[in-house]
Amino acid sequence: MNWGKALKIGGPSIIAAFVFQYLITAYLDKSEIFKNNLPLNIFLILVIFIFCLFMGWLWIRSGKKDVQKKGFQNNEIEKNEVDGSLNIGKNQDVADNKILQNKVSGDLNIGGKE
DSSP, X not given: OOHHHHHHHHTHHHHHHHHHHHHHHHHHHHOSTTTSOHHXXXXXHHHHHHHHHHHHHHHHHHHTOOOOOOSEESOEEXXXXXXXXXXXXXXXXXXXXXXXXXEESSOEEESXXX
């Protein structure tokens, strides 16, 4: 397994899943108690199923993080002297910015779409 690619794709849950799978497989191979005991086999299947549900829940929860709007937000542009044009947030949504006391000899463009 290429761990570099696995970690980029799945993150730390890949390591947890691999360790869990490896430990369960190694234990089942060496243990004699699980070979003849039906309740323990059912319990083991339930543990594996709950683990898979937990990993799925973590994956779904990580996908629901708030995504901030892309744009030019919460900046202070103050006391600048520009010989040409000043473009602020070109082709972006501009919100909650302080643009004060700027000296511009050309055009002052704030936001806008082309």
